Amino acid sequence: MDASDLPRGIRSFTTLPAHEHEDYWDSIVVPPQIKDRLLGTALLSMVHGRKLASAAPACALNGLVVLAGPPGTGKSTLARGLTRTAAHALRDSGSTAVMEIDAHALPSEMLGESQRNVVRLLRDAVPELARRGRYAMVVIDEVESFAVDRRTASFDTNPVDVQRATDAVLEGLDRLRAELPGTVLVTTTNFPDAIDEAFLSRADLVAELALPDAPTRQEILRRTLTDLIAVWPDLAGLAADEKLLGELALATEGWDGRALRRLPFTAASADPIAARHPGRLGADDLRAVLKL
Ligand SMILES: Nc1ncnc2c1ncn2[C@@H]1O[C@H](COP(=O)(O)OP(=O)(O)OP(=O)(O)O)[C@@H](O)[C@H]1O
Numbered sequence: 605m606d607a608s609d610l611p612r613g614i615r616s617f618t619t620l621p622a623h624e625h626e627d628y629w630d631s632i633v634v635p636p637q638i639k640d641r642l643l644g645t646a647l648l649s650m651v652h653g654r655k656l657a658s659a660a661p662a663c664a665l666n667g668l669v670v671l672a673g674p675p676g677t678g679k680s681t682l683a684r685g686l687t688r689t690a691a692h693a694l695r696d697s698g699s700t701a702v703m704e705i706d707a708h709a710l711p712s713e714m715l716g717e718s719q720r721n722v723v724r725l726l727r728d729a730v731p732e733l734a735r736r737g738r739y740a741m742v743v744i745d746e747v748e749s750f751a752v753d754r755r756t757a758s759f760d761t762n763p764v765d766v767q768r769a770t771d772a773v774l775e776g777l778d779r780l781r782a783e784l785p786g787t788v789l790v791t792t793t794n795f796p797d798a799i800d801e802a803f804l805s806r807a808d809l810v811a812e813l814a815l816p817d818a819p820t821r822q823e824i825l826r827r828t829l830t831d832l833i834a835v836w837p838d839l840a841g842l843a844a845d846e847k848l849l850g851e852l853a854l855a856t857e858g859w860d861g862r863a864l865r866r867l868p869f870t871a872a873s874a875d876p877i878a879a880r881h882p883g884r885l886g887a888d889d890l891r892a893v894l895k896l
């Protein structure tokens with residue numbers, strides 16, 4: 605669907621599985637239990653949510669997943685990847701409607717308008733699009749600006765307005781769950797403390813992503829160089845140099861996944877000749893970034 609046709613607050617809409625291959629899910633290196641748990645939580649809601657809501661309403665799932673963690677740890681990529689992976693897993697029983705919400709499009713300076721935007725989004729726009737698939741998933745990136753903690757709303761916004769907008773989010777979620785049980789909301793945040801407690805308490809899963817440890821950093825670096833072979837085949841030697849990768853992994857303590865993926869470019873941008881020919885990068889160019 606063309607972005608200009610989408611209702612306010614919806615950034616994108618698609619029905620999955622799609623033909624083109626997107627490897628968001630596989631591109632993120634995290635402990636396998638995290639991916640299993642994310643996929644398991646989503647599938648539980650998608651497959652059993654409707655039945656549970658009608659036959660055992662007291663046990664109904666909320667269908668809400670929160671991915672929390674520092675910047676650059678793969679939250680947004682995993683959230684998007686989860687929709688692809690879950691839709692793929694369920695492809696034989698129907699399509700999945702997937703939409704991404706732009707949480708920043710909703711707050712308004714006008715009194716009461718933020719609340720009205722949230723109501724319109726969750727009462728009208730989301731259900732309308734969600735019904736276009738057998739299953740539905742909604743991604744809300746940076747959800748802290750959507751479900752602002754009502755106790756600590758910042759001073760530059762009208763606290764009453766924030767309060768009402770967050771109330772509207774909670775009401776909207778509850779209505780969505782009642783009307784379209786089994787719909788899964790996948791949300792991300794760098795600031796779990798800024799999210800309203802009542803929102804967090806509705807989460808079926810809060811998955812905490814940490815900065816990568818040394819073996820994970822080594823794997824991310826290996827994958828990065830391996831991916832780049834498609835563009836610069838001469839990098840194959842570096843990608844296979846486990847000793848170098850191990851050294852780099854040890855020296856990048858505290859780095860996030862985003863910075864690690866950028867390392868070859870940081871090395872190649874050190875001088876204009878290297879920038880013209882990244883395929884010629886050597887082990888020492890990578891070491892130089894870390895002053896090794
Ligand atoms: N664990 C990881 N394994 C491999 N790549 C990673 C990992 N973490 C992050 N990346 C890479 O870093 C980039 C940024 O990832 P992403 O945008 O998903 O992070 P984020 O946690 O949403 O960050 P932010 O909090 O700043 O929004 C992507 O290119 C992604 O592939």
Ligand SMILES: [Mg+2]
Nearest residue numbers: 679680745792
């Ligand atoms: Mg993100």
